Amino acid sequence: MGLLITGGEIVTAETRTRGDILIEGETISAIGLGLKAPAGTEVIDVTGKLIFPGFIDPHVHIHLPFMATFAKDTHATASKAALVGGTTTYIEMVCPSRTEDTMEGYQKWKKKAEGNSACDYAFHMAVTRWDAQTEAQLREIVADGTASFKIFLSYKNFFGVTDEEMFHTLKLAAELGVITTAHCENPELVGQLQQLLLSEGKTGAEWHEPSRPESVEAEGTGRFATFLEQTGAAGYVVHLSCEPALRAAVEAKLRGVKIYVESVLPHFLLNKIYAERAGVEGMKYIMSPPLRHERNLQVLWRALGAGLIDTVGTDHCPFDTEQKLLGTKAFTQIPNGIPGIEDRVNLMYTYGVKRGGLDIHRFVDALSTKPAKIFGLFPRKGTIAVDSDADLVIYDTAYRGKISVKTQHTNNDYNGFEGVEIDGRPAVVTVRGKVQVRDGVFVGEPGRGRMLKRVPQYGHKHEEVREVVHAD
Ligand SMILES: [Zn+2]
DSSP, X not given: OOEEEESOEEEOSSOEEEOEEEEETTEEEEEETTOOOOTTOEEEEOTTOEEEEOEEEEEEOSSOEETTEEOSOOHHHHHXXXXXXXXXXXXXEEOOOTTSOHHHHHHHHHHHHXXXXXXXXXXXXXXXXXXXXXXXXXXXXXXXXOOEXXXXXXXXXXXXXXXXXXXXXXXHHHHHTOEEEEEOOOHHHHHHHHHHHHHTTOOSXXXXXXXXXXXXXXXXXXXXXXXXXXXXXXXXXXXXXXXXXXXXXXXXXXXXXXXXXXXXXXHHHOOTTGGXXXXXXXXXXXXXXXXXXXXXXXXXXXXXXXXXXXXXXXXXXXXXXXXXXXXXXXXXXXXXOBOOTTTHHHHHIIIIIIHHOOOHHHHXXXXXXXXXXXXXXXXXXXXXXXXSBOOEEEEETTOOEEOOTTTOOSSSSOXXXXXXXXXXXXXEEEETTEEEEETXXXXXXXXXOXXXXXXXXXXXXXXXXXXXXXXX
């Protein structure tokens, strides 16, 4: 049975037009005014609402062993949370630790997701060690459709890679045309500063930020960019949090380094005061890079508007109160992370587009189109066009509500944005033509999601060729 969506206003990264959308099977078959519904087609009238392409969260953690515990969500809970919030595709970080085999880790993560996600998904493969098998295994993983890597410059001895390992990874990535995403902080400085603070009796959550200051992130960002420059690889800075790191990335862009920048939801709306709250209230806001001084927030919003920040993800990573309390004696033991997959679209719409002057097309671009383009999902995902997957978010801009742990779908006992107002939410969300959400309620097929296979797109053969035109 097909679906005809009538009366809405279609908003993509480029255009805003009135039009009906006809879906036959899993893809869009026609867009236009006054489309006729073939027999047996369900018609949904969405007059007065906006229609966005399904949003893509390019950075989430669902299965994640971290600091002797596991993040709380399963693919079943996280995907429902994603869909209710308007996200129809997420890219999960496959993060085996340094002691785990790369291929075994990849297979484990794939199995956890298979058949359990209600929305589509893809993976970034974290390279957390470099041994005799790694290169061959990574080639196999890329051939399997996972065409992006992840490296951690921090988390020494757990996820973190050395500079030498980063070099090997980027050289292979350049050869294969794969993009590498990176967590950029100087691991040595973080480790030394943590020890120094703890030795001075500074053990509370409020010391987390001083242990990973802005300059430490800027150094990591600059170093990653230099390695990209010397290997010719394409790179993507994840969860950039502050002005000095942004400057390092922009500096690299100006030198012609192929580097993209992602910031994540918490860094646009929260500052370090949240992590300075007493007891577990502060611990709930511990993530890395940490929440920053307030002055950075405006810089990030402006950079997003100007396109210097390419994408907005979440780094969704829920740990509950009990898990956060593992860090009672030392801030270094607090599991890092905060949920966000359910709230990214509504909060960025409310505080960006509605109340902050962010251009609506840039909003769609940063939360859907650009992630699709950077990670090889476009035009299947990330836009509304004939033959694209029918992943649509019909958005009710008249809705008014507040974020609360009581109504969330994420499996966690707190929400870092508790009580925050939202001016809008998805009314209907479809995944490949099937209605999965209506008015904040998951009504769909739990195991509908499929793994999206991607092909490398940063190879030399794809590089644009500039022809020199002589004026005479
Ligand atoms: Zn992450």
